[in-house]
Amino acid sequence: MFLLLLFLFFFLSPFLETLSLNQEGLFLQQVKLKLDDPNSVLSNWKETDLTPCSWNGIHCNSVTHSVDSVDLSNSNLAGSFPIDLCSLHNLTFLSLLNNSINSSLPLEISTCQNLKQLNLAQNLFEGTIPETISNLDNLILLDLTGNGFSGDIPLSLGRFKKLEAISLTGNSFHTSIPSLFGNISTLKQLNLSYNPFSPSEIPFQLGDLLNLEVLWLAGCNLVGEIPSSLGKLKKLKNLDLSYNNLHGKIPSSLTELSSIVQIELFNNSLSGELPLGMGKLTELRRIDVSMNQLSGNIPPELCELPLGSLNLYQNQFEGPIPASLAKSPNLYELRMFKNRFTGELPSDLGKFSPLSWVDFSENELVGPIPASLCEKGVLEELLLITNGFTGKIPDSLGQCTSLTRLRFRGNKLYGDVPVGIWGLPHLYLLDLMWNSFSGEISKSISGASNLSMLLISGNDFTGSIPEGIGWLDTLLEFSGSDNSLTGSIPKSFVNLIRLGRLDLHSNQLSGELPVGIKSWKQLNELNLADNELSGGIPAEIGSLPVLNYLDLSKNMFSGNIPVELQNLKLNRFNFSNNRLSGDLPPMYAKETYRDSFLENPGLCGDLEGLCPSKEEVKRRGNVWLLKVIFVVACVVFVVGVSWFYVKYRNYRKTKKGIDKAKWTLTSFHKLGFSEYEILDCLDEDNVIGSGASGKVYKAILSNGEAVAVKKLWSAAEKDKNGDIEKGQIKDDGFEAEVETLGKIRHKNIVRLWCCCTTKDCKLLVYEYMPNGSLGDLLHSSKGGLLDWSMRYKIAMDAAEGLSYLHHDCVPAIVHRDVKSNNILLDGDFGARVADFGVATVMDAVGKGPKSMSVIAGSCGYIAPEYAYTLRVNEKSDIYSFGVVILELVTGKRPNDPEFGEQDLVNWVCTTLDKKGADHVIDPKLDSAFKEEINRVLSIGLLCTSPLPINRPSMRRVVKMLQELDAENKAKIVKKDGILSPYYYEDASDHGSVA
Template sequence: MLLLLLWLLSPSPVLSLNQEGLYLQGVKLGLDDPGGVLSNWNDRDDTPCNWTGITCDSLTRSVNSVDLSNANLAGPFPTLLCRLHNLSFLSLYNNSINSSLPVELSTCQNLLHLNLAQNLLTGLLPSFLSDIPNLRHLDLSGNNYSGDIPASFGLFRHLEELSLLENLLDGILPSFLGNVSTLRQLNLSYNPFSPSQIPPQLGNLTSLEVLWLTGCNLVGQIPDTLGRLKRLTDLDLADNRLDGPIPKSITELSSVVQIELYNNSLSGELPAGMSNLTALRRFDASMNDLGGTIPAELCGLPLESLNLYENRFEGNIPVSIAWSPNLYELKLFKNQLKGDLPENLGRNSPLMWIDVSENQLSGELPDHLCEKGVLEELLLIENSFSGKIPESLGKCSSLTRVRLKKNQLSGEIPAEFWGLPHVYLFELVENSFSGRISKMISGASNLSVLLISGNQFTGSIPDEIGLLKKLVEFSGSNNQLAGPLPATLLNLTQLGTLDLHNNKLSGELPTGLRSWKNLNELNLADNELSGEIPEEIGSLPVLNYLDLSGNHFSGKVPFELQNLKLNLFNLSYNRLSGDLPPMYAKEIYKSSFLGNPGLCGDLVGLCPTRSEAKSQGFVWLLRSIFILAALVFVVGVVWFYLKYRNFKKAKRGIDKSKWVLTSFHKLGFSEYEILDCLDEDNVIGSGASGKVYKAVLSNGEAVAVKKLWGRSRKEDDSGDSEKGQIPDDGFEAEVETLGKIRHKNIVRLWCCCTARDCKLLVYEYMLNGSLGDLLHSKYAYTLRVNEKSDIYSFGVVILELVTGRLPIDPEFGEKDLVKWVCTTLDQQGVDQVLDLKLDSCFKEEISRVLNIGLQCTSPLPINRPSMRRVVKMLQEVGAESKPKATTKDGKLSPYYYEDTSDHGSVV
């Protein structure tokens, strides 16, 4: 500031530049401009009116607008701007303006529009902003403001738009905002507010058109007063913890176009009177606990998007939904809906996305789903649909995802349906389809995943399948496919999975298997394949699953198979002979070669020797003698086990009569079932606070039981427990937090059981393990981190991915992963930090990702970038590495990954 003051007081180098230009020159000196955006702010000009981002009044030629959005500028807020007395518009959106706003900003008395969103501003929200008398638009989104919204924000006289989303505001949602009667838009989304109810006073904002309170930690019920907002067009209360019914007053929002209520705990039925919402185009109340039937009056509205998935709706889909002229999105998956899809669905509306998976729907598929020719996604997973696929779908060239698995569909697939040009995921698993794979499949040039297992397909695999250059997975097991494997399959250089087990394939394997450089799984078990096993299989670099069992392969086991690093290896029940490769001539691989008489020998013991054969008669005699003894032994073991279990329970001091059960959901089990499963054989994890057991209940459901250590009997004077034991407040905090959470990515707490010396938490059982398990396993480098995370924690995840190490490791000594990376980088360089499994040709990009992780884990929170900034940096790394994603001939790189989760998409 001293340098700026000296510059302003010094004689002007060129006398022609007016005073406002001199002020702007001072602004330029106070900002870091690495991109040279301000390079044409030339002090040799008469006026700044032609400078980048500057607009002047056409009559007075004074500056009235400064717009330096997306300019990559850095530094403190330039207070000299407030000396531009006619300045009414100021936007520094998406820069790196840091520190806190100075009180001098309140001297910008003529400001109407102030946009400082997506910067690095910190501290408390400035209370003096309400002193700007005519301010209409205030946007401070995407900064690092914390604390409460100041009470002065209820004193704005003319404010029409207030946006504070994506900050760190952690006070309560204030009621005084209901005093700013001029507001037309209020956006407070994605702030970690303390648990707050929606203030009823917001119903006083009768001029309000947009109300966004997404992800604000809201609790309680939606107030009836919101029905007063007659001008409201957009209501977004999603991603909170709201409960209770949707109020009847919501049907009084006659102007509302969009209602977002997803991911809450709302219950009950949709209110009567939805037909009053004549302007409604989008309604999303998914991921709640709503039930009853879907009102026909709702479906009779001119909707564009209807999302009610993951609820408890039952009954039929209203026929009236088929008459919505603008409907393009219909997502009703994971409910209890029954009956047919409306016959005319798609005839009158431009349907693009249909997902009614995991219901109890039945009947045949309507003929008109793609009547308008824009249908992209058809997901009907796990229902009871029957009949044939309509011929009309074979002409639906707009389709990109087709998922029909686990239905009762039958008949032959329309030939044109096999060759849809834009489909990348084609799934027909577990139906009753028959007929051949059409040669028209050659037209499916974009196909990457072909899943047709569990049907009745017959005939040979057509040669034309070799034209699908993008094919990554082909699974056609449990069919009746016959004939040889076509040699054209070797053209599929991107193929990662080939699973054709349990068919009637015959002939020899084609030569030239080395082209399958990306093949990870080869399963041809239970067919009629013959000839020798090609030694080329041993040269496949990433193959880790090989199953050729149950065929007619003959000859030797190729020595080259020792080059593979296999998780599953099975050549059993063939006609192989000769010596085994040394690496496989071990007892551990015995099960991989069973049923091959020519491989018998003393080393492996796959079948009895001659001396062993002579003794078999005696063995049978002894076996009959031992049967009775074994029966007695088993009975004795069972008796001993029961006695031992009762002894351990007595030792643990478990008295079922003294346990208290507190449930957070409707339960189908009692505390007695849980207590019976607390056995050491059921332990699946242990930590500082206790052990975790897997409990399989009488209804077949599995739960995870966390047994917390009791309070220490040796507490110090301060009341702290011994190491490894947690006090009651830790237990109560965990119960209070997890008992209220309703989120698809967070494990659900069913109930808790308490006794005097022991406490149990009963959780939903996570079948696939934790994020840590996946990060440090091998298919981890294809995981996507796509949920909102704490910046520091996200940085640790980045470091885990780049280094391949756990956050805490004995090798680090007293350091954690972050400190280890910093120390090792400083002393030994980057090569000692990066995971050796990562491809060295991407070292530059990997190093940049490592640097992003280090920024996220900076010891000072103020130095950590915002999440939006992290995403932008990662996108820049990705953009620069795009040319490496394909080879010279345009083929996909081996880093391509397809997500085939039920509602996933391509990565």
């Protein structure tokens, strides 16, 4: 019996040993039970397996067969930190990167004794970092980026003996940066950026980290001067101190950083000159000291380095550009705009460098444009705005097919523009304004297939306008005023359906306006003044839905002024100095408009008494009844013919194979119309907009009501228009919008009546907003119509709509594309939030940031952390809404050309610091509301804080706006028995709402 037992023991021992490995599998099964796994990433973690080594995210040592690595990155897991992982005693690597773990980090983390790398970045951790974490004696990497850790950074972190990299970026630490990091002598990377630390200086002890290679302290609320001790970091490669409040000079000790590759000091308050001795930094490839108060000349020795990127813009540098700059073999980015540079650019600039982005705008540079700028054939942007450059444009730039932006505005350039420049295939912005160019616009411009903005005003161009411009279907603006252009306006211009501005005033154009301009549905401004145009004014101008600036003065137009022009909502118009005759349209027969019609012999006796006179009205009254009878008869006739035509068209459509029965209508409200009424209105004449997702039609229903119909691009249309590359949404945009709007009921969210679908087409039917979008109205010549009370009301309405999405929807909804163009205005200028094509529903568990595969949103509105982490929550919308508030206060676009490479947020902050609020507030606003405007401005700045933790919730934003309104109403007092909105009590007792 003993021998049998001994035999069984030796025979089964390997099998028993194999079973012992399953103990680690049991630990991992406990982990699986405690985590929410909506994507079934852990589905192959099966209890029936003998070992976990083949499970997703698990790696075992090839010798011991025990688990040494757990990598569950990007798995969308949620729940508490799985402390059972620390029972895997041979675990050396643990990564839960980019999940939704939503707990504090437990004290028991110290039991993961063999861990060398711990990556918990991009989760929802909260609370403090436990002191016990320093007991992980073998830890080499600790990454806690993008969480909600707060409180004090524990002093115990200074006890790490082997730690080489630590990242606490993007958390909520409020205390000052501790000096303890200077004790971790093994550190190679220290990343503390984008935390709301209390104002503090850079600890000089960091200079003791002699192994440090990366020091990243951007956006840490740093003050004081840069400590000279940092010059001891001989191995440092990357130094980033941007987005702080550092002042004083750049210490000369930084020239001792012999290994430095990248220096980022932008957006501080540094002053003085660049330190001498920078020529010793032979490894330096990128330096960015822009948006400071630096002065003096560029040290020639700096330009002799093999730099790749040199950004010195928005400082006070002066003097000439060193010739040695052109010798740098790696230079690809060169931005020096808004300084005081003088002299000429180096003649061989670009000859030895692969330049891609060059911007010397707003300096005092003179001389010729170097011919070698595109020598390497990769130049994309060349901006030389507002200098004193002279001579001709080099022919070599006409061969630079990589160019996308070319801006020479405000110089002294002359001569013919090289033929090749007109037709550059990737160019979307060509700005030659206010120079002395001559010659003709080349016919090669028809090859500029991506051209969006053609700006050539203020030159000496001659000849006719090429027909080919009319085939540039991407063209948004053509400004060619103050030239000597002749001939007629090309008939092909009616094809420019995206055209928003056409300004050709002060030329020698002749002939009649082309037939078919009703296709200009996006046209906002039409200025053809001071030409020799003739013929009648087309009645179809009255059908342009967003036109608000119309100037046809100083031409030879004749005939009557079409009564259809009364359909326009014009902010400014001028028909003076023509040959017009007949009666004025009744709406314009008022003294207010007299100056718009002067010098038109035959126009109501040249407006004497503003025809028709009272006597004329009385005389005409005798035939009024006959006219009414005649009109009624005509109406009956037209209605009959129209009825017949509609019936016949429907019959023809049916014959062509359009089967309306195949349409599926899904309603979200009680409807008073059918899908057939909607389909009958999908005519090009009814197009009122065209954007990234499709065309928008205005449909007048049989009951007289209007709705807006969005027809999403079909697959064929997407391919035709360049899907993705030009921003068209995919089919999931339709699903997102229907899913989101279909269940929302709020007065400040645009109402989705229904959707209609077939296999090849998708329609969304909304309530119609007669005043269009806030962006189109605010940034057009009609912006003056929006007084402060209206702008405040719009801000309040939009805030309440977003607050509903964030706080009253379960789960919460993040819009992801809040901007002024997605805030629509009804007939009373009430605001509705619209366009939910990229909206996302937040996860119910944790309700925290959600990871996106790509950035959605619009340039100028995207929160900085979103672009950095691709993770969104309500704070992303709040940043975008803050930008909208700044738009309402300043009247400026988020990316106004006057900002250069800045956006609106940076421009407002910079201008407030240097010039004060008076230079920020829209001058069109009544100064009587200055205090209230400043208070709203402070709310906008709070919403656009670089740190998400500092942004208020939308519920709080609504409350701040409401409190402001309540305070203002409380300040209105009776004066002489009359309520005066401009008589306020002393408001010194009231604190800022922000």
